[in-house]
Amino acid sequence: MTALREARGGAGAVGTEAVGAASGNGVTSRRDLLRKAGVALAAVAVAEILETSEALSVVHAEALPGGSSAGAKPAVSVPAAPLASPGSEWRSNVLRMQDELAAALKKPLAERRWGMVIDRRKCVGCMSCTVACKAENGLPPGVVYRPVIEEEMGTYPAVGRRFTPRPCMQCENPPCVPVCPVHATYRQPDGVVVIDYEQCIGCRYCITACPYGARGFDFGEYYTTRTPEVQPYELSPSHEYGKKWVRKGERSPVGNARKCQFCLHRLNAGMLPACVTTCIGGATYFGDLKLAGSLVSEMIGQESASRLRDELGTRPAVYYLG
Amino acid sequence: MKRIWAALWLILLAAGLVGVYERLAQGHRVAGYTSNVPWGLWVALYMSLMGLSAGAFLLSNLAYVFNVKALRRVGRLGLLTALVSLIAALFAIWFDLGHMARFWKVFLRPNFASPMAWMVWLYTAYFVTLAGELWYAIRADLVRAADGDGIQARVARRLTFGNRDLTQQAMERDAHRVRLLGTIGVPLAIAFNAGSGVLFAVVEARPYWNSAVLPILFLVSALTTGGALLTFLVAFLTRDKGGETHRQTVAFLGRLTLGFLVLDLLLQVSELLVGLNTTVPGHGDAVRWMLAGPGWWSFWLVTVLAGAVVPIVMLTRRGASVSQMGTAGLLIAVSFVAVRLNIVVPGLVVPPLAGLPAAYVEPRLAFHYAPSAMEWLVALFIVIVGVGLFHLGRNVLPVAGENRREA
Ligand code: SF4
Numbered sequence: 001m002t003a004l005r006e007a008r009g010g011a012g013a014v015g016t017e018a019v020g021a022a023s024g025n026g027v028t029s030r031r032d033l034l035r036k037a038g039v040a041l042a043a044v045a046v047a048e049i050l051e052t053s054e055a056l057s058v059v060h061a062e063a064l065p066g067g068s069s070a071g072a073k074p075a076v077s078v079p080a081a082p083l084a085s086p087g088s089e090w091r092s093n094v095l096r097m098q099d100e101l102a103a104a105l106k107k108p109l110a111e112r113r114w115g116m117v118i119d120r121r122k123c124v125g126c127m128s129c130t131v132a133c134k135a136e137n138g139l140p141p142g143v144v145y146r147p148v149i150e151e152e153m154g155t156y157p158a159v160g161r162r163f164t165p166r167p168c169m170q171c172e173n174p175p176c177v178p179v180c181p182v183h184a185t186y187r188q189p190d191g192v193v194v195i196d197y198e199q200c201i202g203c204r205y206c207i208t209a210c211p212y213g214a215r216g217f218d219f220g221e222y223y224t225t226r227t228p229e230v231q232p233y234e235l236s237p238s239h240e241y242g243k244k245w246v247r248k249g250e251r252s253p254v255g256n257a258r259k260c261q262f263c264l265h266r267l268n269a270g271m272l273p274a275c276v277t278t279c280i281g282g283a284t285y286f287g288d289l290k291l292a293g294s295l296v297s298e299m300i301g302q303e304s305a306s307r308l309r310d311e312l313g314t315r316p317a318v319y320y321l322g
Numbered sequence: 323m324k325r326i327w328a329a330l331w332l333i334l335l336a337a338g339l340v341g342v343y344e345r346l347a348q349g350h351r352v353a354g355y356t357s358n359v360p361w362g363l364w365v366a367l368y369m370s371l372m373g374l375s376a377g378a379f380l381l382s383n384l385a386y387v388f389n390v391k392a393l394r395r396v397g398r399l400g401l402l403t404a405l406v407s408l409i410a411a412l413f414a415i416w417f418d419l420g421h422m423a424r425f426w427k428v429f430l431r432p433n434f435a436s437p438m439a440w441m442v443w444l445y446t447a448y449f450v451t452l453a454g455e456l457w458y459a460i461r462a463d464l465v466r467a468a469d470g471d472g473i474q475a476r477v478a479r480r481l482t483f484g485n486r487d488l489t490q491q492a493m494e495r496d497a498h499r500v501r502l503l504g505t506i507g508v509p510l511a512i513a514f515n516a517g518s519g520v521l522f523a524v525v526e527a528r529p530y531w532n533s534a535v536l537p538i539l540f541l542v543s544a545l546t547t548g549g550a551l552l553t554f555l556v557a558f559l560t561r562d563k564g565g566e567t568h569r570q571t572v573a574f575l576g577r578l579t580l581g582f583l584v585l586d587l588l589l590q591v592s593e594l595l596v597g598l599n600t601t602v603p604g605h606g607d608a609v610r611w612m613l614a615g616p617g618w619w620s621f622w623l624v625t626v627l628a629g630a631v632v633p634i635v636m637l638t639r640r641g642a643s644v645s646q647m648g649t650a651g652l653l654i655a656v657s658f659v660a661v662r663l664n665i666v667v668p669g670l671v672v673p674p675l676a677g678l679p680a681a682y683v684e685p686r687l688a689f690h691y692a693p694s695a696m697e698w699l700v701a702l703f704i705v706i707v708g709v710g711l712f713h714l715g716r717n718v719l720p721v722a723g724e725n726r727r728e729a
Pocket residue numbers: 167168169170171174175176177193209210211212213214215259314
C-alpha cells in the first residue's frame with residue numbers, strides 16, 4: 001500500500017515538472033527534446049494503428065457478405081468472429097429475443113412470465129456472465145448473483161467438464177418468500193422474485209431458506225477497501241429495480257439480502273439481461289415463457305430441458321439444456 | 323469481595339462496549355458470518371437466552387399456576403430471570419439485524435406466513451404478560467418497601483404506580499392476577515420456544531434442520547437450561563442460604579434439571595443417530611461436520627463434557643453440596659450456547675448445491691464460520707448487561723429471599 005502511494009506521489013511529481021518545463025521561457029532543454037521525440041513517436045504509432053484498423057475494417061467488410069472468414073488473412077482473423085456475422089445463429093437469436101422482449105413488454109405485467117434457458121452444452125465456463133452481472137448490479141464482496149458451477153466427469157482420457165451458471169431460479173413456489181417476516185421479498189406478477197430494499201430488515205432468514213444458495217448478504221464492503229482509495233466504480237450507483245442505489249455507509253442495499261432479479265431494470269428499458277448479452281458461448285436465452293412461439297418457450301419443449309432440484313416443487317423459471 | 327466483582331463487571335462491560343462500538347461504527351463488515359453461513363453466534367445466543375427465559379418462566383409458574391410447593395421460593399426470582407433473559411435475547415437479535423432501525427417493521431407489516439413474525443409477536447405478548455405477572459407478584463412488597471428515603475424505597479414508590487392498597491382483598495386480587503397471567507403466559511412461553519424450533523425446522527433447504535424433533539428439543543432445552551440457571555441462582559444468590567429448606571429447594575431444582583437434561587440428551591442422540599445413518603448420504607453431512615469438523619471441540623468438549631458428563635456426575639453424586647449442584651447448573655446453562663450454535667452452523671455449512679463453494683471463491687462467500695472478535699465482544703456485552711440488570715433487579719426489587727407471602 002505504501003509502495004503504491006509512493007508510486008502515485010511520484011507520478012504526480014513528474015507530471016508537475018513536465019508542465020513546468022512545457023510552460024518555460026523557451027529554453028530548449030533536454031526534456032523538451034525528449035518530449036518532441038515522444039510526440040513524433042506517438043504520431044507514428046497512431047498512423048500505424050489507423051492503417052491496421054483500416055485493414056481490419058476491410059477484412060470485416062469482406063467477411064460480412066459471405067458469412068465466412070475463410071478467406072481472411074491469418075494476421076487479421078480476430079475480428080471476424082462468428083458473433084459478428086449476420087448469418088450466425090446467435091446473432092439472429094439475440095435479435096429475435098430482443099423483438100420478443102419488446103412484444104412481451106406491451107402485454108400487462110401479469111401476462112408475462114420471464115424465463116431463462118441455459119444451454120450447458122454451449123457454456124464454456126468463461127464466467128463472463130458472472131462478471132457482467134457483478135458490474136451491472138454493482139455487487140460487493142459476498143454477493144454474486146450468477147456463479148458458474150463447474151463439474152468434472154469421467155476419468156482421463158474420457159473426461160468431460162460441465163458448467164452450470166446459477167442465477168436465481170425465480171421459483172414459482174419460492175421458499176425464500178414465505179419466511180420473510182416483513183413482506184420485503186415477494187414474487188411479482190411477471191414471475192420475478194424481488195426484494196424491496198427499503199423494507200428488508202436484514203434478518204437473512206430468506207438466505208437460509210433458498211435451496212439454490214441464490215441469495216447473499218450485503219456486508220457493506222468494497223473490493224478496493226485496502227487500496228489507496230475506494231475506486232469510484234464501487235461507489236457509482238447501481239440501477240436495480242429501476243432506482244438509483246449508492247452503496248455508502250449503512251444505506252440500502254447495504255445490510256440487505258440481495259439476489260438476481262433477471263435485470264428487471266434492463267428488461268423494462270427493452271434490454272436483455274446483462275448475462276445474456278455478454279455470454280460468449282451464446283448459451284443463455286431469455287424471454288417470455290408465456291409468449292406463444294417465443295424462443296425460450298420453444299426451447300423448454302425440448303426433451304433435454306430440465307430444472308435444478310425440480311423434485312423440490314419450487315418450479316424454477318430457469319431451465320437447463322444438456 | 324463485592325468490590326472485586328464490581329471491578330470485574332466493569333472491565334468486562336468496557337470490553338463489551340468496544341465490540342458494540344465496532345458493531346455500530348463498522349456495521350457487519352467486522353462480522354465472521356458470510357453470505358453462505360449468514361447466521362452465527364448471536365443467533366445461537368439469542369436462542370439460548372430465549373430458552374433460559376421460557377424455562378425460568380415455566381418453572382416459576384409451576385409454583386404459581388400448578389401449585390408445586392417445592393418451588394414456592396423460586397417464583398419471583400424465576401420471573402426476574404425470565405424477564406432479564408428475554409431483554410438480553412432481544413438485544414442479541416437486534417444487533418444481528420442488517421438494519422437495526424427497521425425492527426419495528428415486524429410489528430407494522432408482519433408476514434404471518436413467516437415463523438419469525440410469529441415469534442416476534444408471541445414474545446412481545448409474553449413480555450407484557452411476564453412483566454405484569456412479576457409486578458403483581460411483588461406489588462405488596464413494593465408497597466412495604468416504599469416507606470423510607472433509600473434508593474430502594476424511591477424505586478419501590480415509583481413502581482407501585484400509586485397502588486398502595488395492602489388490604490387482604492387487594493392481596494388476594496394480586497395472587498389471583500399472578501395466577502391468571504401465569505396461565506396466559508405458560509402457553510405463550512411454550513409456543514414461542516417451540517416456535518423458534520419451528521423457525522428452523524420448516525427450512526427444507528437444510529436437511530439438518532428439517533426435523534419435527536427440533537421444536538420439541540427446543541422446548542426441552544428451554545426447561546433444562548432454565549432449570550439449570552435457577553439451580554445456580556437459588557444455590558448462590560438467595561438471601562436465606564444455609565437452611566434445610568434452601569438445600570431442599572436446590573436439590574429439587576437440581577433433580578428437575580437432571581431429568582430435563584437426560585430427556586434433552588435423548589432427543590439429541592436421536593437426531594444424531596438418524597443423521598449419521600441417513601440413506602441419502604448428503605443429509606448426514608451436517609452431523610458429521612459437527613462431530614468431526616473444525617468445530618468438533620464445541621460438541622465434544624463443551625456440550626458432551628462440560629454440558630453433560632460433568633454436571634450429571636455432580637448432580638447424581640450422593641450428598642452433593644448445594645454449591646456443587648449450583649455449579650452444575652451454571653455449567654449446563656452456559657454450555658448450552660454450544661448446543662444452539664451446533665444447530666445453527668452445521669445446517670448452513672453444507673452447501674445447498676454441490677460445487678457452489680468452488681464456483682466463486684472469496685472470504686464472504688465461505689462455507690465455514692468462526693465468530694469474529696467483535697461478535698464475541700458483543701456477545702459478552704449482552705451477557706454482562708444481563709448480569710447487571712439481574713443484579714439491579716435483585717437489589718432494588720423484592721424478589722429474592724424474603725418470600726414471606728409464599729413460604
Ligand atoms: S432460487 Fe432461491 S432466491 Fe431465487 S426464487 Fe428460488 S428460492 Fe428464492
